[in-house]
Amino acid sequence: RPLERSSEDVDIIFTRLKEVKAFEKFHPNLLQQICLCGYYESLEKGITLFRQGDIGTNWYAVLTGSLDVKVSDTSNHQDAVTICTLGVGTAFGESILDNTPRHATIVTREYSELLRIEQKDFKALWEKYRQYMSGLLTPPYGVMETGSNNDIERQKEKTPLIEPHIPHRPTKTITQVPSEKILRAGKILRNTILSRAPHMIRDRKYHLKTYRQCCVGTELVDWMMQQSPCVHSRTQAVGMWQVLLEEGVLNHVDQEHYFQDKYLFYRFLDDEREDAPLPTEEEKKECDEELQDTMLLLSQIGPDAHMRMILRKPPGQRTVDDLEIIYEELLHIKALSHLSTTVKRELAGVLIFESHPKAGTVLFNQGEEGTSWYIILKGSVNVVIYGKGVVCTLHEGDDFGKLALVNDAPRAASIVLREDNCHFLRVDKEDFNRILRDVEANTVRLKEHDQDVLVLEKIPAGNRVSNQGNSQPQHKYIVMSGTPEKILEHFLETMRLETTLNEATDSVLNDFIMMHCVFMPNSQLCPALMAQYPFHHGTYHAQPSQGTEQEKMDYALNNKRRVIRLVLQWAALYGDLLQEDEAAMAFLEEFYVSVSDDTRMIAALKEQLPELEKIVKQVSEEPKAPQKKHKVLLQLFSTSDDRAQKRQAIRGSDEGEF
Incomplete structure (x- = not known):
């Protein structure tokens, strides 16, 4: 029992679970807590864990073996049809978070070992580690389907294996009108799917609601990985689909504007229309010929889209992998080159993506209170001072807005977008003061021709007394960049x-x-x-x-x-x-x-x-x-x-x- 476990017991469990596929992406702190409250269960073949319609009491992860997922259209469990099998590394049972009835019956297919967490403990973990768990509680994409007839396919539509409990994020697309090349890319992918795998785009029913002509996120990722040798991982495929979402060429059916490798429904822009056109034979042939070029294009711009997708998540919901991706990107940003590794890693957790589609947009006005620091990711801005007009232009990699935060002073100039579709990283005042204010106050910059040629940071020198009895300086300056x-x-x-x-x-x-x-x-x-x-x-x-x-x-x-x-x-x-x-x-x-x-x-x-x-x-x-x-x-x-x-x-x- 959990209360009887010693620290040595927990260490042994932790070492074992780290090697299990179901837990390979779990944050160490979360995994440690699972070791404290989880139960080990071993079950013979044919054991029913729970039935469709039951109110759940436990969450499970599969350590060894496999389990059948059965769904019935009637209240008679004898009519249940096996729609798929859960293998090692899958998890199920998240409905205990909101006490919704189980969507399927789960039966062991063979001798199986499971990790079980009771409802009260799982809810406590969710409250404390929501930001780490939200990206992990997903339907298993590695399921082994056991049927291929239409009845089974219809059953599968109705019941996602694990329902994600993530609040919708009503963010906007980053462009008002999709670009021609992304519109074309979306059309090529849609037509190719209709040509090679038409069953992927169809009406789907979920929670008594029908969603017209949509696809499932995990199926789109599976399909993309099969189409081109330039797609090496599911993460890469997610970024490629995110390119389409950013410009509104592909949309989440409930307007959650970023792509996830989950049992979530997405719809192509062409399928938003009631009379969505089907491709002609000639169009199918053209799309087949252009597919590899399209995949190459998306693979090149996908990483940036994936990065923006992560930055658009609320900071509290970023996973450990997300933070590492942001940190790697920060290493290449000129405005941050003088900052220490520790400061960059802290910034990875608080940076926010902000985009504006139209030139002439005013980010802030001279004389206003400073609330944020900005770094330009894409585009350029004019710095405007009353009575002088445009005094300079800032471009990709430059930053602005820091002075008002460091000095607690009003904005010294207005910032106006110089071109359409500008992207920024933003650090808000509270985070800036916590992470960067002392760093900036202790930073000395030498400039030549308006460029930093030497950046020094003042640090404590470890006050000592020399052999001659003279006290050493209390501070020294170290080179950060130059x-x-x-x-x-x-x-x-x-x-x-x-x-x-x-x-x-x-x-x-x-x-x-x-x-x-x-x-x-x-x-x-x-x-x-x-x-x-x-x-x-x-x-x-x-x-x-x-x-x-x-x-x-x-x-x-x-x-x-x-x-x-x-x-x-x-x-x-x-x-x-x-x-x-x-x-x-x-x-x-x-x-x-x-x-x-x-x-x-x-x-x-x-x-x-x-x-x-x-x-x-x-x-x-x-x-x-x-x-x-x-x-x-x-x-x-x-x-x-x-x-x-x-x-x-x-x-x-x-x-x-x-």
Whole structure:
């Protein structure tokens, strides 16, 4: 019994259920609760779980075996016809949520193992985990039909196996008029279905109501996966059908405007008419010829439609998979590039999709209270200020509306759509303040030509006291994004010179050397370092125009020392790998000559020259053994004698091995 289960018992159940198909998409927290309240049932062949018309008391999931679903038009159970079979991984019994009568009789087809949850526990789970369960309680699409005659088909129409209890979402199509290419795509798919599988489009009865000329969502997904090799998964097929729904070429019969792989009814636009036309033989032939091109088109634009479909769900009803899809998309949005992974994942749960069909629509007016932050997904907007007119235009990837939220100030400008059919991501004020306000208040942006070239974020530095007794700064700035040249400039400006090469205390230096190849390969790094060594003042650095000549010389000298130190560490790490890079070898020789020339006039550089000479000689003189050509070195950052110590294998207790 649930009350008698220990934590070890629950862990064992959790491990077992994770491997069961019925629970593979369940959120871990939900699955943990199921382990606490679920019962195991094993049933012999021929056992009736419940009968059509009963008021339900339990929800079930099939662990092993199979069960027949029987439906009767009369009150006599002897007349029941088997319409399908439930296999491993299916679940049934959601009618207990609203106490509606069972729609079918369920009988074990063979020895079966089930997981059972009582009504009170299932309702409690639904209330607490509705957002995770709503996408999981669906009719099984993997059923094995046992009959094909018309009587059985008619019975099947009447009784969806699991009734979804999801409130309708009266959202609008994203365009007022469907585009020509999507209209054509819908016509081709409809005509092909009427040609190859005409039984899919027909009148259907559900809960005493007849729905004219409609299809079932799961059947549409099944059909699409059979038509083209470019459709690889049911999720992909859902996105392709969603393309048609977004533009009103396919519609849910109750106007729930997004496509679901469930026992829900959808109708083509042509079938909305009483006298829906049937395709001629010539039209069928044309559609057959164009089908593969249409499938390819839908497969290309389907992922974006699927993304918009997820964003149009209320945030509380997004599944774990939905949040992951949104997060992956956020990685490619320019306006969010400087934000941390944690912040992006939080945004995935609150972002809302908003679309407007007509140019000239005003999103908000200058002087209004700021209630939302916007990111442009598609289209462009004009920024309008009273008395000045249009001051600039924002395009895909740009954002606006942040300033009023950060400063709690009125809107500084009006935003007007510049073109038709614009799409936005929106973050409302409450979520912005919770997730982003502190981030934006601690963000410093350097702009050139109205573009961000360096974005820094202020974070706590872990206040410590140095050996000299001086307290360290309470905050430091880390680079979130920027152009490679500006990142290098900032890095040199902030590099610590008080540590020696034998001290591995400057983790920032180590990080830069290890990671520069990701954003700044050697072909780009070497010229940039050579340009920084003579030192010309960039836009980032404070110009030492004030002060004595000696102060200006000290400023330039310190920058030269920083460049030398960076080159020493870089060459020490990559060693003989640089021999295969002609540009890097040429840079090292040129750099050594420049430093050597400078030591004749700047005595302070002489202490670094021997180390530089030693490294350049080592790299230049080492034989290029064939076996070293593809060798990958992972050297220690320190150049002290510690490097000679014997290296140990990675242990399980080690932290941060890589």
